[in-house]
Amino acid sequence: MSAQAIIEAKAVSKWYGQFHALKGINLTVHKGERIVICGPSGSGKSTLIRCFNRLEAHQEGEIVVNGVTLHGRMSNVAAVRSNVGMVFQHFNLFPHMTVLMNCMAGPMWVKGVSAAEARHTALKFLERVRIPEQANKFPVQLSGGQQQRVAIARSLCMKPDVMLFDEPTSALDPEMVSEVLETMTGLARDGMTMVCVTHEMGFARAVADRVIFMDAGQIVEEGTPDAFFGNPRHDRTKVFLSQILKH
């Protein structure tokens, strides 16, 4: 592919103490690409995407985000992070601020945008995730699905080049999963670059350009959704798919 690479991971290894959590990961995320990462629990999916904005440190290999190499002594980590949106499993909204303020905080305090403009942007993205009417509530007053959509809007307000999702729907009740997935599908359709850890295989099939299967800290298999679901090559992938598609 000739498109510009937004995230490039080369032979990335990470240890938690003695435990080898990532074992030589190679992955390139191109502009506009939608990547879904799946794999059994403990396989290192969260660890990997948390390395992409250096919430976690890797010990070997190289990660380049938007042309900036991530390492322990970098001085511009904030600039890199503010261009990489992240949505967490447990939302992690700021509970002491209103929904609107959650969305305005980043642009105002990090990018130095004026309050009026931040407010305008925030309302635009809240509209986009279809909860503008909740703007003045506090996060606890919203349902899980609404909170997650606010979290997405909060990230979007930073106008990131890429969005990372770490199991955004797995803490939600079933009836709220679809509203969040719809929001994410909308984002994908608008061309947002996305790396998404999820076990929602319907979503993966519908929007992913590539599906990546991880096990025990390694990328075992990757391919287009059709190839991945229709014709998995590795036994571990087959076992995993048969387990999650059973439900």
Add this chain to the structure above:
Amino acid sequence: MLYPDTVEAEVLVHKLWFVATMFGIVLLVFMAFNMSGTGFAELMRPVIGEPSTSGLYGRFAIGFSIAVIFTLNVVLIGFAPLKLQIGIVWLELLLLFIAFFETFHLSLPFIREKLPFLISQGVVTTLYVSAISIVIASVIAVAGAVAKLSNNGFAYAIASFYTSFFRGLPLLMQVYLIYLGLPQLGFVINAVPAGILALSLCYGAYMTEIFRSGIQSIDRGQWEASRSMGFGFALTMRRIILPQALPVIIPPTGNQFISMLKDSSLVSVIGVWELMFLARTLGQKTFQHMEMLISAAVIYWMLSICLELIQSRIERHYARSKVR
């Protein structure tokens, strides 16, 4: 307030067994005291005759009347709505206290004469010594808490040495050490700054621990979320972590403020003319100790009440984001 159940519990003070027990206990207690010399016994004269000769019957009658009044009072208060209940009980307890102070036969003119000076000199000194110390202690506490949570060895060592030392020594000793010890090192220090320094350092040490535990109580996800948006350490601390830690920090900090207000009386030992110092000295010449001590006590209490009110206001402010 506790999270109330939707099923109303029966009112305790309207249960027969409770009322009967209460009545019995009050009756016995007041029979055990010899009340025959009191004003209440005088009021009972039509029933019991000459109080001092009324004997067991007199004691019983007095105890019985008091028990009836007491029990009736409690049962009636039980019917009132919550706010009114709180008000009445406060008022009654206050009246009891006033009755207690009445028994000292305080000289009101003497109080009236000395009170302006007690306030203009004593209260003002107490207030500014405490206020400055509170501000300094809070600043120390934030810095200390951050240092204690950092993985910088120097910062941690200094902060933990500091909290250990100043929590480990009696405040009175710290006051002496600073006032008498610093001049030996060549820093001659006045009584008021010495007192402020001692109070700030001591309370800063306690509050460091309060702030540290408050900061630690915040979920790691909050750090991650703000970091992932590009917030630096100072911004995360100031805008995300501390505001959320405050509701946890405020109740024990309010405690510390109130306690500091009163512990500022310890600086009287180095001759600072604050409330306690004046209360002890103003009445000395004429042996009217009680007048000044009680006035000072009331003043301390009222100042503490102000702090309590401020604390509850702030707590209510921070409760907003928790209500559904």
